[in-house]
Amino acid sequence: MKKANILEFVSRFGTYMIVIILVGLGCVISDKFLSTTNLINILDAVSYLGILASGMALVTYCGQSVDLSTPSTIAVASFVSILTLRFGMIPMILCTLLSGALIGLFNGLIVGKFRINTVVWTLAVSFVFAGLIRVIFGSANIYVTTGNTRAFEQISRYRISGRIPLGVVVMVALMIGLHIFVSRSRIGRQLKLVGCSELVARYSGINVLRIITLSFVGSGMAAAITGLFIASLSKSACYNYGTGYEFRAITAVVLSGMVLDGGRGSIAGVLGGVLAIGLLNNIMTLLGLNSFLQDVVTGIVFIVIVWFTNYTKTKLEALNG
């Protein structure tokens, strides 16, 4: 029984244990590590990733494995934001969010209705939108020309009371909001039930198609926010702005203890996963590791942690009979 409790604890709070270990490691490596500036830098570095991952987590939580259309959604959103800036800030933000929501709606309706393998479908969607952008705009960057350029720049540059970047605020607010929504609201609970078993959820009276669609819309909108921030940061839009983000978001989601079968984990766990990635990258940078070597280490850490999570899960199931 004791062993089961330990395993249960590990499978529930594993992410935060990794975070704590990494913080400890960071303190040992450098005395600058715990400085406010460095901590804010860590958060700043992962804020876009965090926004993206919290949306993607909805899809995973709902049992639909992963949304691989996010890189294209980010790219599409960056173009939409640049192109609609001339109509003012608020319309621009609304249009950007809408573009993400529409891509999510498309994904969700098709996947939910026809039960297509999510990986293949979202990948296909990703190709189509990436291709579409490149057909229309070519492979070059599109820069901001008209509209309130200064305000647009400030989205990624504004720091609250001069210290905390807006991205971090958005990430934390989004995570808190989503965490409460997922764990407390009725729809959040429906997400969980669909993730546990689509069939049982259906027989319990849940409109499964609607819930799956909702999760994809959430993922699309989160990707759109990420795209908006990236566009503001570089004051431009390009087809490849989302490249690589999907893997990092999946890493964060998987590290959070969400299994790809769905119904487990929490958004708070995703925050842990995102922090773990941020800390790992920060420590490696402090150690002076080449960015490519950082990829290698991330890959290894990722595989080892997934392995460990699986191991505790199977052990736990064996113990409980």
Place this chain on the structure above:
Amino acid sequence: MDKDRKKWMAFCSANRVYLIFAAVFVLMSLFAPRFFNTYNIGTLLGTAMLNGIVVIGFTIVLICGHLDLSTVAIINVAGNLAIYMVQKTGSFGAGILAAVVAGIVIGIVNGLLVTRAKINSFIATLGMSTLLQGLVSYSNNAATRSITDFTMTDFLDKKLIPIVPNRALIAIIIVLLVHFFMSRTTMGKNFYLVGGNVESAWYAGIRPEHYLIGAFSLNGAFAALGGALYACYLASAMADIGAMGVSPLNMLIAASVLGGASLAGGRGSILHSFFGVLTLTALYNGLTCFKLGYEMQIFVNGIVLMIVVLMEAVSLYRKNKLAGSKSDLFKQAQN
């Protein structure tokens, strides 16, 4: 009447990829400027070499019901390793051999992660892909590695038989051999059984984990062979071949799905997948004849994949809706 129609439909769906290939080829020949001539067709076949070899292993993994996302990274590892070995030893044989061995080792590790550590193949190979890509980029600081020895290029460009350049010939021979293995030997057939129903395979006394590890290492081997040959042909290896133009992964998934493979496992054919590659290559080649860049190719690739996947899902959805109905009652009710 009805029976004839059914037969015709069955024929169409069984030979879908050939029909689509023929359609694309004929349409392009008719409308695309400078598409239908021996030179261009030779180029087309040559272009298909890399993906044609790589799709073999990719399809075997799909037949087993898994997905290997590390395939592109293996191509890059193999290309860079092969060029590196040629730089060091001057021998192309050593380069290709080293690349293939590396590919097999990576494949075995992938297989072990999936069978022993029981990690979802999608996740395991995604992690592996990041790791390998990081290694390749680190080894040469993301630069292109090149050699000045073009003997391999010349050899691969020669035409032992008319129209078909040697590199395409090599791909075709390998594809035919593996296709023969998969469709005509008992061992090849067991891969299908493992993908079709793991439990039933286990009951029949087959060890599924051996076949899975085998499938992943075959994928490693063929991805590496394709990557190494391609790098030797170009006399250079990029750090990430997927960064420019249509990533091989897009092409591989679209081609094998077009060829009838599915992620559910148990379905697919090496020859059909190869024709899937040919179809898409012909499509791209034709688009280039229209002076359309690879931007359009990426878009078309996605559309093709989307349509094929959607069509299959819709037909399955319709079929499931009527599952379990009694045909005699159904007929009576309709009358």
Place this chain on the structure above:
Amino acid sequence: MGNKVYALEMQHIVKRFSSFLAVNDISIQVRPGEVHAICGENGAGKSTLMKVLAGEYPDYEGRISIHGTEVKLDSPTTARRCGIAIIHQELGLAGPISVAENIFAGNLPRKKGILLDRRKLYEDAKKYLGMVGLSYVRPETLVSALSQHEAQLVEIAKALSNDPKILIMDEPTSALSREEGKRLFSIIEDLKKRGLAILYISHFLSEVFEVSDYITTMRDGRHVATEAKTETTPEKVIYHMVGKDIKDFYAERKTTVGSTVLEAKSLTRYGFFQNISFDVHEGEILGICGLSGAGRTELARALVGIDQWDEGELFYEGESIRNHSYTESIRRNIAYLAEDRKLQGLMLNLPIGENITSAKAICQSRSFWCQEEQEKNAVDGLMEELQVNPRNVKKIVGQLSGGNQQKVLLAKWLLTDPKLLILDEPTRGVDVGAKSMIHEAIKRHVDKGNAAIIISSDLMEVGGLSDRVLLLYHGRQRGIIEKDKDNCSEVSLLMLANGDGKAYEEG
């Protein structure tokens, strides 16, 4: 008896699951060329016994001899080597693969060491397909393209391809129509002539009496009787299967019938059921009786709006509803306990509490926030009433016994306080204690002025609980039996469901 060596001899077989004796001291002998039927109700231990023979439970006790030599069946491979072939209830075929390759899975004919001998594969496959009456199926056809009954026959061909001495058939006709079943029986006759010993498991007596030579009856894991077919009658076997009189089990219930809750008028879904008409009132339990595959579940699914029907009308509390959605019917206070609790009923990896509140707090309520906490007392009350063990809301449902899982499923729907409760196989695979607990809870709920519809293969349950019974046979209504007017005994129900006896045709 005969002096030939027994093909299969089982002596004092015992198989326990922790504390529960699933098979308790069973001895059966089967001679070559003989069909031996094993009858018993759901949960009598038939399937467990067969799994012992299939080598799936290496920890059984007792002795098994095959053709006089004692064997230890510790794995499926050993069982196969001993010449035992089993045809499972669940299909074990690979859909995307050809029929021939499925038949010879793991044992494909070779030539020159590694090459697949395709000619031999297809010729042999044709031979075995011919044996099971599928000579019209081409061996190259994919299994996914076959109908369900053809797949079932391919499964038999697959079993035959191992050249078995002993063939075990576990409810082989469950997916077959009557005509298809007839063909299966002629195949069985053929196999008998080849000297195979066949164990035939079924609870459809008409079939049993058609094919078997000997009949063994089991009840609660015990051996009740073994008789030659010629020496017994269906009534006797049913008596052995049931053991007691229904009246001992189900106390008389005072029914006070109120207004109509649900009324169906010639409801039809093409291909599944046709012209079904009935009504059910407050304070009344309507049983739906029929063999599996008769359209019972499909009817229930249409009633609650999971599937749509094509013709006919449905009235709920006097109001006509036309193709409503399932979500709507839950809001209307209709509850449907799905047939398969593991796949359709319960979230196995969630705790008891979340499972029980999932229907009410999450699906029926309309508020934005999830108000599970408010239901805490009600959940405790239900768990107390149904005696769910352990009485710990945090326990994961997947770890409970079948009986307790079923109690949790019932509690989940009772919490919504349904006006109409539709139960599909409410006590399948449930022990006797939990069964009566569930029955009591259903009766109490109905006595509060609600209505219930019970679908069950357990005829004692249908006969004992319901006030009226709707009989379905092959998608059609055979009539409605009133409990007080007609002789609504289990025996008569069984005869009717099997398509024998006096039919209560309408009109």
